[in-house]
Amino acid sequence: MPAVAPNAAQRTTFLRAPDATAATAPSAQWWEALGDPILDDLVAKALSGSPTLAAAQARITQARANLAATNAAFTPKANVGASAAEVALPGAFTNDKSRLSKQIYAENFDASWELDLFGANRRRSEAARDRMDAAQASAADAAVSLSAEVVRTYAELRVAQAHATLLDKQVDLDRRLLDHATQRFKLGTVGSQDVDEAKSALAQSESDTSDTGAQITVLADQLAVLIGREPGALDDLVAHPAPPLHVPSTVAIGDPARLLRSRPDIRVAERQVAAANADVGAHIADRFPKVTFTGILGLGGTSVGDAFNPGSLVALAMPQIKWNILDGGRTVALKRNARGALVEAEAKYRGTVLDALEDAEASLTRFGSQRIALAKAAESREAAEHLAGLQVQRAQGGTLSRADALKAERQALRAKMAEISAGGTLTSDFVAVEKALGLGWEAQK
Template sequence: MSAYLFRPRLLTLSLAPLLLAPLLLEGCTTVGPDWHGAPVAAPQADARGQFLRAPADADADAPAAHWWEALGDPALNDLETRALAGSPDLAAAQARIANATAALRSARSALAPKVGVGAVAGEVTLPGALLGRDGRLSEQVYGDNLQASWEPDLFGANHRRIEAARDRAEASEASAADVAVALSAQVAQAYVQMRAEQANAALLAQQVAIDRQLLDAANGRFSGGTVGAQAIDSARATLAQSESDLADSRAQIVALADQLAVLIGSEPGTLDALTVQTAPIPEVPAHVAVGDPARLMRHRPDIRAAERQLAAATADVGARMADRFPSVSFTGILGLGSTDLGGAFSPSTLIGLIVPQIKWNAFDGGRAAALVKSARSARDEAEANYRSRVLAALDDAEGALVRFGTQRIALGKAVEQREAAAHLAGLQATRAAGGTLSRADALSADRQALRAQLGTVTARARLTGDFIAVEKALGLGWDRVDLGK
């Protein structure tokens, strides 16, 4: 075969126009709905400027991300830092961010020309009639080439897909921040419960000691004939219940320590030292920052994630609409070819080819229209999800605030009850010392004082837990993922 078949004189064109085309057509238009921000899902709350259930002395400033530092507990601060650095759940959320970011880079690559290299070696057999000869001609052919292709984004389909990918990447960041919010609250709740159980266990141990003394007193009174066997049975049952409560409390301490270990990404048993190192229940700060509904709707992570998903769905509609328009593409080849291996690298065998192409699925049986309709429906669903998330967040915040305010009152009443019971126990002890009251009656008063202290521990733990719930419901400090670094 003659080598001139691989050197067509009319096709020795440069690929420069193809590589410069993106610069020449950079001002391509886009179609479909543009994103102008999420609709106000709760206009009354937005206009009101404050939460309905916020305490009268609440601080209008937005809460900080590291809200637990306001509790003033170094051990809790350390656990939160370790959880944000080592939690598997947060690591999974970070992996989702990386995946979404990679998808964004992939979407952006669609705007650039595709350039590649290739090589060919083989045997070509052609009918001789094509060259005015008899029979068939067979030749070995060799070639190498530079290939380039580009499709200008005339109607913005790729730009809208990039927009959607960027929105989803931002949604994944907001979702990771939401994981961090939930994680920090779980760590704090488990820590507070563990400290409360430690306080309970200490008081229950005292209660067991009192119940044993009451059982001894009942045995003595039975021996003296002043009470029947029923008093002994009652005292024994009370002691058994107290011992059971103490065992349950100690088991709960270990279980909560293991829960904390898992939350920070460690094995159960890692934090056993915490079970023997007692500390008071963290107390809430005197003033609590709650912000306002408008700030919550703009910054709470799960709302931001829903808003970004809505923005992405809006961009998807534009991409589907743009797909209905014609598309133009350019393919270029610049290569060397010959019938012998040495000639495959000779400049004299240069081949140049540029092929423009236009495609338009004018008749596709309604597929493109159906895809646009599906994208619009997905956008409507995303908007409904966004509105639902806003309303649920407001309900969460208002509920947490009212429980926090009510529990502050409950704690005050529990403290009053504890003080009254302690005062009564002191009076009964004085009477017993003076011989005007039996030792058993004085012990019963001491037991009632311990029960009041247990009630105070429960009320204080609930108040701190409700403060944690308020901070979780507001979640305003987490504009981006915070790993505690």
């Protein structure tokens, strides 16, 4: 394999690894760290029932069949045949004035075997095996993407459900604020502007509630399709909300060398390089002579019985050397084409390795940053809740208006929704890290 990213392969940690990560070996079933049995069941169903993975498995079957067909070149070829013919020859062919007319019956068995003297068949077998390995790695890569998409969609669903619960409370607060503003307007203590502002806030909250409900339904249907079911099959998830997912305090990520071994897309590119290299070797071998051994056994004569009479046995053994020295440059052109394909495969391999490392480092950077963002969102929510509590007490004591206390409660709800959103983003970043590490496919074993 071409030497790619030698520094990364030697490092014991990622450059952008945040404090909340560890260089210990991560688990293939990484989603289990989120501690949600429903999610575990959904991922298992996706890995066993997804049409995407079924198609990938079918490509593996095709590649195995192609390997078996290629390996058949190492075995002898045999044919059995029987024939009956009516022969009529003029006297000119028999030195006789009369016309010869005969019936001939024969059966024969022939076998041939090509000696793989220069390794052409062996190299083609290597190429077929490498492509089968690439198909298996491609299926693993599909499993990585699928498991990550299931977790990400499920996490978004739970965040949306948590938002929906808080939005219901916000709608209730906005209605109370509108009632309060309307009463004060009737008393002449506030202008119509306060009423209009309250109406606008209520309308926006009701709109947000409707949008969130639609989002929940869409996400549930997306999950259903991901596990190979029809839309609507997971409506129970819509009817029974659950808390958002929580990322573990410490995430095992391993090291760059492990990533280079684990990511299936790198394995795909690596096997494609090996297959292209084997193709070059096969085309080089095609320039040399081919040695074939052929044997024929036959029985025959002018009657049906002669076709089964050992006395009429005919045997022929024939070694053959064939060297295609003049083909208009076709063999040379095919070899040149194979070398070009090899250069292309090597370039793609290098690009895949570098993209994988960049993906991992970028995912870790975003994950570390979002950890901080979530902590700040939690601080903001705590401050808003503390302030809301104080404002309620002041309103009860008569030193603050009820409207100001309600607005403080609303602000605390908004801060809570912001914290939930930050937690959802952190979960998505966690999923991106695990996907970048190439985890998830071993769950199929």
